[in-house]
Amino acid sequence: MSKIIPNISVDCVVFGFDANTKSLNVLLIKRYLESKENQEPLVNDYVLTGYHTFEQETIDETATRVLKELTGLDNVYKKQFKVFGDPNRLMNEKDVIWAKNENFNQRTITIAYYFLLKTQEVNLENNKHHPQWFPVNDLPELGFDHKDIINEAYADLKEKAVYKPIIFELLPDKFTFNELQDTYESILGNEMDNRNFRRKLLTKKYIIALDEKQVGVSKRPSQLFMFSKDVYQKIYKESYLINI
Incomplete structure (x- = not known):
């Protein structure tokens, strides 16, 4: 023992x-x-x-x-x-x-x-x-x-x-922008402007837009995205700020 x-x-x-x-x-x-x-x-x-x-x-x-x-x-x-x-x-x-x-x-x-x-x-x-x-x-x-x-x-x-992509560890492999924003807001404790958040995140090459939408939802299904660790590691050094 x-x-x-x-x-x-x-x-x-x-x-x-x-x-x-x-x-x-x-x-x-x-x-x-x-x-x-x-x-x-x-x-x-x-x-x-x-x-x-x-x-x-x-x-x-x-x-x-x-x-x-x-x-x-x-x-x-x-x-x-x-x-x-x-x-x-x-x-x-x-x-x-x-x-x-x-x-x-x-x-x-x-x-x-x-x-x-x-x-x-x-x-x-x-x-x-x-x-x-x-x-x-x-x-x-x-x-x-x-x-x-x-x-x-x-x-x-x-x-x-705010400077490492660890937030994606909390999300499903495929997620919507709203889910990503909700997760950031829950961690940081403050609301973010929806339009600015979307514009910023769309410039991040490590967030990949998928040709898929949500299934099983009563409202209009949203587009799904995924985080690419490979793309992130190729583009960014450890000291690079994500700046959400």
Whole structure:
């Protein structure tokens, strides 16, 4: 059996975009513990998915393993963005109770990652972790320092989204301009002028217009587009700004 490193863990912020609610969401799991004496809830909140690193693993391998156990996915965008090592990060009353029950080290340092994936690819039914999507701007009560971790991940995502094409990791392979604009607006937190946005994006050679339209919609179907990673990599260097 693999042996864990007791005070090193990985926490995973999983972002997905919901096209129906036009919301950037985070995948969370329930943390619940009740008293053995009277069944009163001692801990009842939500947390990110994370786990201790195994001795034979790299940190990256831990993050990939944790994500796969949660979502069944492993080939998605992954970014390590910060280490959280405040000595008091697990010392809230509920966290102390939880740590004692789970018998883990309260001086645990966590390496935080965020992942970008297509919401529709995650099957929440029959998932032993019972994860739920929550809007990043309307989160439930969170345990540990996970609100801080999510806020830091979201800030990094906002910054990267304006000069890297990572937003396409949240979209289906074929998308409409409205879906693309909705996704940008949900991440950046502000509305964009529809006409200017369309004009800007039509100049981007890595966005390919397809000879296809939406199917199964009640309104007039919109044209579909795709993002070409090959074209992007040929045209742009790492330092080139997308400037949405």
